[in-house]
Amino acid sequence: MPPAPADFDPPLLDTPDGPIRLRTSDAPRVSVIIPTYGQDDFTLRCLASIAAYPPIAAIEVIVMDDAYPKRQDPSFLQARVAGARIVRNAGNLGFLRTCNAAAELARGEYLFFLNNDTQLRPGAIDALADLLLARPDIGMTGSKLVYPNGLLQEAGGIIWQDATGWNFGRNQDPGRPEYNYRRPVDYISGAAIMIRRDLFETLGGFDTDFSPAYYEDTDLAFRVRAGGFGVVYEPRSVVVHYEGMSHGTDLASGVKAHQLVNAKLMRTRWAEVLDRSHFAGAADLVRAYDQARDRKIILVIDHYVPEPDRDAGSRTIMGVLRSLVGSGWVVKFWPQNRAYSPVYTPVLQDMGIEVLDHRRPDDLGAWLAQRGDALDCVLVSRPSVAMELLPPLLAHRRARLCFYGHDLHFERMHREAMLTGDAGQMRAAEEMKQIERRMWRAFDTSIYLSQEEVDTARKLEPERDFRAVVPYGFADFTHRDRVTPGSTILFVAGFAHPPNEDAALFLVNDVMPLVLAQRPDARLLLVGSQPSPAVRALASAVVTVTGWVSDAQLDEYYGASRATVVPLRFGAGVKGKVVEALRQGVPLTVTPIGAEGIDGLPDILPISRTARDIADDLLRMLNDDAAWLARSHAQTRFAQARFSDEAVRRSVIAALEP
Structure with a gap:
C-alpha cells in the first residue's frame, strides 16, 4: 500500500473520469517520455497532472507501452488522452530499452524521462527546461521527489565508493534548507530527469548493459560528467513519486533483483572515479551531498539575506557570495534574523547556496555541533553580528574565522559626532572602537574594503591580520558617446x-x-x-x-x-x-x-x-x-x-x- 496522501496544495489528482487533453506542440522544446507496463490508473493520473499544470515550454508527450500482455490494443489510452503519442512496442523490451526506443521518436531539444507512477507539481517541467536553457554547461537535471504522504523521497542521490546509493533526505521534511538549493549531485533518480537530446544521443542513450533496469540513470550521470557537463539537482521542480510501483520493492525477485547485480557492474566500470572522487560512507555525508571531497566549504553569516537592490552592504556581500560560488567553494549562508525572504532567499538557493533560516529550527551552536567539522572557513559580517555569534563560533571552532567589517564603524560614528557635536555619539563611537578591536583579536583575519581602512586598523592592532578586498564588481560598463541632455x-x-x-x-x-x-x-x-x-x-x-x-x-x-x-x-x-x-x-x-x-x-x-x-x-x-x-x-x-x-x-x- 502506498503511504497516505498528504495535504498538497493544489491537491493530488484522482484518476480522471473524463478525457485528458494535453497542450502539445509539433515543434516541442521538451519531449516528455513516459514508459509504461500496465498500471493504467497511475499513467492516467500522471498525464492528468501534465494537463492540469501545463508548462510554458512547448512539449510533446510520448507514452511508450512495453508490450503489456493484458492489453494489446493501445486504443484504451488513445480514447482517454488527447495530445499524446501512444506507442506500443512490438515485443517486451524492458524499462531501459523502452526509454531508448521512445527517445528515438522524440523531437524535442530536451528529453524528460518520467515514470508513469508520478504526478507533476506546478512548474515542474519549466524549472528543469529553464535551467538547461540558462546553463549550457549543465547536461542533465532532475526533480525533487516526494512521497504521496508529503515526505521527501530524494533530493538528488549520493553514490559511495562501493557504488551503493543513498537517496539524500529520504523521509525528511522536503521544506528544509538542505533540500532546497540547486547543487551538483552524483546522480538523479530516473523517475524524473531531463537531459539534452543531442547529448543523450552522443552518449548512446541508457547503456543496455544495465538492462532491464537499475543503475542506468546513475551510469548515465557519470557519463554526462565524463563528457564535461554538469548533473544538477533542481529543487524548484517537484514530482510526487509512488516509489516501487514501477518495479516493486523486493530485491530478491522481479526487475528489482537487478539492482544488486547492476551495483556490482557500476562499481567495476567506474572504480577509478569512485575511489578518487567519492566517499566511503555516511560518516562523510555533509561533504558527500555537496560533492565537496576537493572543494572548500564556507559558512557566511550576516544580519539577513542580502538585498542588493536596497543597500550597499548587501551588494558587497553578494559580491563575496558570487566570488565564492564562482571559485568552486560550497557556500552555506546563516541569516542572523533567521528569516526566509520569498524575494531574496530563492536567489541564493538558485546560486547553489544553502540558506540556513528558520526552516532549520536549531540554533547556530547546534548546527555547528552537527556540521561544523566539515567547514573550512567561517566569514562573519558586521560587528553586531559577530559580537552576538562569537561564543558558539569559538566553542565549536574548527575552521578558519574571518571577520568582514564592511567599514570601520567607529570611524564613521566618530566623524558624525565631530560634525554634530553630540557627546553621546562620541562615547558610542569609542565603545564601537573597543568592540571592533575585540573582533580583530578574536578572528584569524579581518577584511575591509580599502587599503586605507586596513592601514588604520593595523596601527591599532599591529599583531593582527588585516586584508583588503575589492568591494564592488561589474560584468559590464557603460560607455557614453553622447552627452545626456537636460539638467x-x-x-x-x-x-x-x-x-x-x-x-x-x-x-x-x-x-x-x-x-x-x-x-x-x-x-x-x-x-x-x-x-x-x-x-x-x-x-x-x-x-x-x-x-x-x-x-x-x-x-x-x-x-x-x-x-x-x-x-x-x-x-x-x-x-x-x-x-x-x-x-x-x-x-x-x-x-x-x-x-x-x-x-x-x-x-x-x-x-x-x-x-x-x-x-x-x-x-x-x-x-x-x-x-x-x-x-x-x-x-x-x-x-x-x-x-x-x-x-x-x-x-x-x-x-x-x-
Whole structure:
C-alpha cells in the first residue's frame, strides 16, 4: 500500500473520469517520455497532472507501452488522452530499452524521462527546461521527489565508493534548507530527469548493459560528467513519486533483483572515479551531498539575506557570495534574523547556496555541533553580528574565522559626532572602537574594503591580520558617446543610513540653492530605499524622492541624468554609490568622504570639499559638454580597470586563504 496522501496544495489528482487533453506542440522544446507496463490508473493520473499544470515550454508527450500482455490494443489510452503519442512496442523490451526506443521518436531539444507512477507539481517541467536553457554547461537535471504522504523521497542521490546509493533526505521534511538549493549531485533518480537530446544521443542513450533496469540513470550521470557537463539537482521542480510501483520493492525477485547485480557492474566500470572522487560512507555525508571531497566549504553569516537592490552592504556581500560560488567553494549562508525572504532567499538557493533560516529550527551552536567539522572557513559580517555569534563560533571552532567589517564603524560614528557635536555619539563611537578591536583579536583575519581602512586598523592592532578586498564588481560598463541632455542631478543612496540622510539634507539645503541661482531649470532626484521622514519632506517642485526602485529603473535614472553627486559629510569605507556612478559613466561630483578608499580617484575628477565646490562642479557638468564627455570616459575607464567581477573574485579568495 502506498503511504497516505498528504495535504498538497493544489491537491493530488484522482484518476480522471473524463478525457485528458494535453497542450502539445509539433515543434516541442521538451519531449516528455513516459514508459509504461500496465498500471493504467497511475499513467492516467500522471498525464492528468501534465494537463492540469501545463508548462510554458512547448512539449510533446510520448507514452511508450512495453508490450503489456493484458492489453494489446493501445486504443484504451488513445480514447482517454488527447495530445499524446501512444506507442506500443512490438515485443517486451524492458524499462531501459523502452526509454531508448521512445527517445528515438522524440523531437524535442530536451528529453524528460518520467515514470508513469508520478504526478507533476506546478512548474515542474519549466524549472528543469529553464535551467538547461540558462546553463549550457549543465547536461542533465532532475526533480525533487516526494512521497504521496508529503515526505521527501530524494533530493538528488549520493553514490559511495562501493557504488551503493543513498537517496539524500529520504523521509525528511522536503521544506528544509538542505533540500532546497540547486547543487551538483552524483546522480538523479530516473523517475524524473531531463537531459539534452543531442547529448543523450552522443552518449548512446541508457547503456543496455544495465538492462532491464537499475543503475542506468546513475551510469548515465557519470557519463554526462565524463563528457564535461554538469548533473544538477533542481529543487524548484517537484514530482510526487509512488516509489516501487514501477518495479516493486523486493530485491530478491522481479526487475528489482537487478539492482544488486547492476551495483556490482557500476562499481567495476567506474572504480577509478569512485575511489578518487567519492566517499566511503555516511560518516562523510555533509561533504558527500555537496560533492565537496576537493572543494572548500564556507559558512557566511550576516544580519539577513542580502538585498542588493536596497543597500550597499548587501551588494558587497553578494559580491563575496558570487566570488565564492564562482571559485568552486560550497557556500552555506546563516541569516542572523533567521528569516526566509520569498524575494531574496530563492536567489541564493538558485546560486547553489544553502540558506540556513528558520526552516532549520536549531540554533547556530547546534548546527555547528552537527556540521561544523566539515567547514573550512567561517566569514562573519558586521560587528553586531559577530559580537552576538562569537561564543558558539569559538566553542565549536574548527575552521578558519574571518571577520568582514564592511567599514570601520567607529570611524564613521566618530566623524558624525565631530560634525554634530553630540557627546553621546562620541562615547558610542569609542565603545564601537573597543568592540571592533575585540573582533580583530578574536578572528584569524579581518577584511575591509580599502587599503586605507586596513592601514588604520593595523596601527591599532599591529599583531593582527588585516586584508583588503575589492568591494564592488561589474560584468559590464557603460560607455557614453553622447552627452545626456537636460539638467537632472542624481543622488542614489539608501536613505535610512544616517550619513546618507545627512547628505540629502545638505545637498538640498546648502548646495541646490547655489546651483539653482545659475541654472533655475536644474532638478534633483533622490533615488533609493527607505527614505526617512526628513528625506521625504525634501520633496518639492525641484526635488523628487522616489523611494526604492528596481535595478532596471535605476539604470533608466542614470541614463536620463546629466550629473551624479555623492555629497557625504561623514561615513567610512568605499561607497557603492560612487563606484556605481563611475561604472555608469555619468559625471560624478564627490566629497572627500565619498571618495574615501578609492585610490587614484582624484586623478580623474576633482574632490569637492564645500557646498560651493560641489555646486561649481555640478554647474560645470551641466554647462560644458566637452568636460562632460571627458569625465564620463575617464570614469568608465577607471571603473573597468579596478572594479570587474574578476577583480572582486581574486581579492576575496586571496583574503580568505590562510
